[in-house]
Amino acid sequence: MIELDEKFIKEIYIPREPDGYKGDYGHTFVVAGCKGFEGAAYFATMGAIRTGSGLVTLGTHSDVLDHLSVKLNEAMTVSIENITNVRQMLDKCTSIVIGPGLGDNPRNYDLLKKIVVCGSSPLVIDADGLNLLAKDLTLLDKRLCPTVLTPHFGEFSRLTGVPIDELKKHKIEHAFDFARKNNVILVLKDHKTIITDGKEIYINTTGNSSMANGGMGDTLAGIIASFAGQGYCTLKATLLGVYLHGLTGEILSRGMFCVNPTHLLEALPYIMKKYICNNNSNKILK
């Protein structure tokens, strides 16, 4: 079992080339949002933008597209009701995140199926993406793409059919078994988040309960997809994303009672630069 720390994460970081351009840093396709859950799509998309994805496209439902495209100046937007848009994005994106605020209905199940079966870029499945996947886990057998699942305990219970109390009692064993059997990277979100690929187990200790508010997980999903699309291997992208997300919340919480996704998004590039890109050892956590 490996506890994530500053030294471990700094070794994951890949410095940027001076002549790098947006095409070198990936194109994240975020499939998220529906009426009443626009915020989830906003946070996942911004999570990708604020962690350096070269390009980001949000695919969402037509009835929320205009509202979100006005708020998301740095992202492109497409309607997911037009399947040609989805096909084109699957061809050009370098990572995908599906689920935040998407809605759990048969049409979205078909969309998830299309993306799981036809996509080849690293795929992060979160929130309603997990609820849709829980209907038929064998969908995972049909995929080509490396896959990260990011459940909280409620979502993990739906995926496994195991009650939350039992999952909480033996969380490491359940997370490890699920990842191994389904050949996925599992991020079991918690006070101390567990990340496992079914071979190794990592524990993240950054973050605290100032972050216990809506949209934090949506933001994390966008961050992980962003790094996975920038050329980090999917496991390293996940470890870096989870650590950075918690670290940013924790550092902000020194001066704030609660840290909301908006605060986190604002601070992410500064914390990344100061504590992860920097070669000098910082005493981050005292």
Ligand SMILES: NC(=O)C1=CN([C@@H]2O[C@H](COP(=O)(O)OP(=O)(O)OC[C@H]3O[C@@H](n4cnc5c(N)ncnc54)[C@H](OP(=O)(O)O)[C@@H]3O)[C@@H](O)[C@H]2O)[C@@H](O)CC1
């Ligand atoms: N601004 C926006 O647009 C936002 C949009 N959002 C979107 O909303 C959608 C629904 O997502 P959701 O997570 O709110 O609901 P759901 O999946 O039903 O899970 C709750 C169930 O799980 C249980 N549970 C047990 N342990 C738990 C734990 N540690 N952490 C969390 N839950 C735990 C919990 O138990 P209880 O608290 O009742 O004891 C309850 O039974 C999704 O698409 C998401 O993206 C949100 O992100 C918010 C901001």
Ligand SMILES: Nc1ncnc2c1ncn2[C@@H]1O[C@H](COP(=O)(O)OP(=O)(O)O)[C@@H](O)[C@H]1O
């Ligand atoms: N007490 C805590 N300590 C550390 N991290 C926390 C704590 N509470 C919440 N978080 C982090 O916030 C995120 C919450 O995710 P999630 O429940 O999926 O939120 P949402 O569905 O509202 O987006 C997770 O990454 C979790 O690890």
